[in-house]
Amino acid sequence: MWWRWHQTLGPGRVLLRSPCRKPPWLPSSFSYSDVPKKKGKLAPLQERRMVDRFRLWTKGGEGGNGCCSYRRSRTDRYGRPDGGNGGRGGDVILECSSAVWDFSNLQHHLNAQRGGNGTSKSKAGSRGSDKVAQVPVGTVIHLVSGETSYAENSSITSLDPWEIPGAVDTDTANSVQQKSVKVNASCSALMKDLHTSPLYSEDDVNKSQHDVKISFGSPASTEVEWDKDTEDDEPCCKTTYEEIKDDQTDDANEIRVEEDEEVMKEEEEEEVVRYSVAELTQPGQRIIVARGGEGGLGNATSKKDSRKSVSYCNGASSPETLDGEYQTSLAAGRPGSESVLILELKSIADVGLIGMPNAGKSTLLGALSMARPTVGHYAFTTLRPNIGNLNYEDFFSVKVADIPGLIKGAHANRGLGHAFLRHIERTRVLAYVVDLAAALDGRKGIPPWEQLRDLALELEHHREGLSNRPSLIVANKIDEEGAEHVFQELERRVQDVPIFPVCSVLQEGVPELKAGIRRLIDGSELHRLCVDNILTD
Numbered sequence: 001m002w003w004r005w006h007q008t009l010g011p012g013r014v015l016l017r018s019p020c021r022k023p024p025w026l027p028s029s030f031s032y033s034d035v036p037k038k039k040g041k042l043a044p045l046q047e048r049r050m051v052d053r054f055r056l057w058t059k060g061g062e063g064g065n066g067c068c069s070y071r072r073s074r075t076d077r078y079g080r081p082d083g084g085n086g087g088r089g090g091d092v093i094l095e096c097s098s099a100v101w102d103f104s105n106l107q108h109h110l111n112a113q114r115g116g117n118g119t120s121k122s123k124a125g126s127r128g129s130d131k132v133a134q135v136p137v138g139t140v141i142h143l144v145s146g147e148t149s150y151a152e153n154s155s156i157t158s159l160d161p162w163e164i165p166g167a168v169d170t171d172t173a174n175s176v177q178q179k180s181v182k183v184n185a186s187c188s189a190l191m192k193d194l195h196t197s198p199l200y201s202e203d204d205v206n207k208s209q210h211d212v213k214i215s216f217g218s219p220a221s222t223e224v225e226w227d228k229d230t231e232d233d234e235p236c237c238k239t240t241y242e243e244i245k246d247d248q249t250d251d252a253n254e255i256r257v258e259e260d261e262e263v264m265k266e267e268e269e270e271e272v273v274r275y276s277v278a279e280l281t282q283p284g285q286r287i288i289v290a291r292g293g294e295g296g297l298g299n300a301t302s303k304k305d306s307r308k309s310v311s312y313c314n315g316a317s318s319p320e321t322l323d324g325e326y327q328t329s330l331a332a333g334r335p336g337s338e339s340v341l342i343l344e345l346k347s348i349a350d351v352g353l354i355g356m357p358n359a360g361k362s363t364l365l366g367a368l369s370m371a372r373p374t375v376g377h378y379a380f381t382t383l384r385p386n387i388g389n390l391n392y393e394d395f396f397s398v399k400v401a402d403i404p405g406l407i408k409g410a411h412a413n414r415g416l417g418h419a420f421l422r423h424i425e426r427t428r429v430l431a432y433v434v435d436l437a438a439a440l441d442g443r444k445g446i447p448p449w450e451q452l453r454d455l456a457l458e459l460e461h462h463r464e465g466l467s468n469r470p471s472l473i474v475a476n477k478i479d480e481e482g483a484e485h486v487f488q489e490l491e492r493r494v495q496d497v498p499i500f501p502v503c504s505v506l507q508e509g510v511p512e513l514k515a516g517i518r519r520l521i522d523g524s525e526l527h528r529l530c531v532d533n534i535l536t537d
C-alpha cells in the first residue's frame with residue numbers, strides 16, 4: 001500500500017500524523033500515557049531557600065555473599081570448592097565541587113550499592129558502585145552518630161564550626177592556640193581522600209593554609225589540628241538549638257521562608273555532635289563518609305582459610321570438621337558502615353551586605369558586580385542570599401553576598417529569622433548598608449545610626465562577637481534630597497568605621513567603596529563596628 005501514500009504525497013514528502021484529539025466524553029483529567037506531560041517550571045532561584053545546613057544519613061553498601069560451589073570431575077569424586085568471593089559494597093563519598101553552592105541538590109539518605117555475590121568457577125562478585133554526592137566548597141562535616149570507630153577518642157571539642165579559613169582577623173593571632181586531636185585509625189581510613197588532593201593525601205602532611213588540617217601520620221592515627229580561640233575548651237560539645245523553640249509570631253513572620261520541617265525537628269533534639277570532623281575546601285576533594293562492607297568468602301577461599309583457623313583454634317585435625325554454620329558466617333557479606341552527619345557551609349562569600357529591608361542592598365550588589373538580583377520598592381524582596389563577583393583590574397576577585405534584610409528582633413526569629421543570620425556568619429567582612437533617606441521628609445523609617453545600632457545588636461544577640469568582624473558602612477541613597485545632611489550627622493555619630501556615601505542606582509561612590517572593600521579583604525586596614533561607639537539619641 002505504500003505506493004498509494006507515495007502517489008498522494010509525492011516523492012520526498014512525509015505524512016505527519018496530526019496530534020490526536022481527546023474525545024469530548026473523556027474526563028478533563030485524562031491524559032494519554034504516551035504524550036509527554038509538560039514539565040512545570042522550576043521555581044526561580046530567588047524563591048528557593050538556600051540550604052546551608054543539611055543532615056545526612058549515609059550507609060555503605062553491603063558486601064556480596066560468597067558462593068559455595070564444587071567443581072567435580074571424573075577424576076575428582078568429591079569435587080574441589082570453586083565458589084568465588086562476594087564483591088565489596090560501594091562507599092558513600094562526598095565530593096567537593098564548585099558547581100554547587102548549597103545542599104539543595106542532596107538527598108537526606110545516601111545508600112551505596114551492594115556488592116555482587118560470588119559465583120562458581122571462583123568468580124568474585126562485582127564491587128558495588130559508590131554513591132558520590134556533590135557538596136559545595138567550604139563544607140564542614142560534623143558527626144552526629146556513626147560507627148564508634150568513626151571519630152572515637154577524638155575528644156572533639158568545641159571547635160568553632162563558624163570560623164572562616166583565612167579570616168582577616170589579625171588581632172586574634174595571639175589568642176589562638178593550636179590544638180591537636182587524635183582521631184583513631186578507622187577515621188584515618190574514612191577521611192582518606194581518593195584523589196591526590198593536597199589536603200587529604202596520605203603522605204602529604206599539612207599543606208593546607210586552612211584552619212583545619214588533617215594529616216595522616218602513622219597508619220594507626222590521624223591527627224587533626226586547628227586554630228581556635230582559647231575561650232571554649234570543652235572536650236565534647238552538647239548543642240541545643242534553642243532558636244527553634246523561640247517561635248514568635250509577628251507580621252513579618254508571614255513572609256518568613258518555611259523551614260524544612262524534618263530538619264527543624266531534628267535540630268530541636270539535644271544531641272552530642274562532634275564538630276568539624278573534616279572539611280572540604282578544594283574542588284575535587286573527596287571523602288568517604290560510609291564504607292562499603294567486605295564481601296563474604298566463597299568456599300574456594302574460605303575452605304582454605306577456615307581449615308587453617310579451625311584446626312588451629314580447636315585442635316581439629318581434619319578439614320571435614322568444618323561445620324556448615326561456620327562456613328555460612330564466612331560466606332555472608334558484611335554490612336556497610338553507617339553514619340549520620342551534619343553538613344554545614346562554612347562560608348558563602350567574602351563580603352556580606354547587611355542592612356534593613358529596602359536599604360538598597362540588592363541594588364548595590366548589582367552596582368558592584370554583574371549579578372542582577374531582584375530589586376523592589378517593598379521590604380523583603382530578597383529571600384535568599386544573592387552572590388556576585390566583585391572583580392578588580394588586577395584580576396583579584398571578591399565574592400559579595402546580598403543577604404536578606406534584617407529587622408529588629410531577628411535574633412528571636414522575627415522577619416526572615418535565624419536562617420539569614422546564619423548566612424552572615426558565613427562571611428568574612430561585613431558591609432553595613434544603611435538607608436540615608438529612611439527618616440527623611442517625615443518618612444517613618446529609622447535614622448541610619450539607629451539602623452546601625454540595631455543591626456550590630458542583632459548580630460551580637462544571635463552570636464556573641466559576630467559584629468566584631470572587619471566592617472565598613474555604606475551610606476546608600478546619597479542622591480536623595482537632604483541625604484547629605486544625614487550623612488554628615490552619621491559621620492559625627494559613628495567614627496571608628498569608614499563610611500562610604502553611595503548612590504547605588506547611579507553607581508556613584510562605587511569605585512571608592514570597591515577600594516575600601518579591597519583594603520579590608522587584604523588586611524591592610526582593620527575596622528570593627530562597636531555598638532558602644534554609636535551615638536544615638
Ligand SMILES: Nc1nc2c(ncn2[C@@H]2O[C@H](COP(=O)(O)OP(=O)(O)OP(=O)(O)O)[C@@H](O)[C@H]2O)c(=O)[nH]1
Pocket residue numbers: 355356357358359360361362363364374375376377378379380381382383403404405476477478479480502503504505506
Ligand atoms: N534613590 C535611591 N533609591 C535607591 C538606591 N538604591 C536602591 N534604591 C531603591 O530602594 C528600593 C529597595 O532597593 P533593594 O535593592 O531592593 O533593597 P534591599 O535592601 O535589597 O531590600 P530587601 O530585599 O527588602 O532586603 C528600590 O526601590 C530601589 O530602587 C539609591 O541609591 N538611591
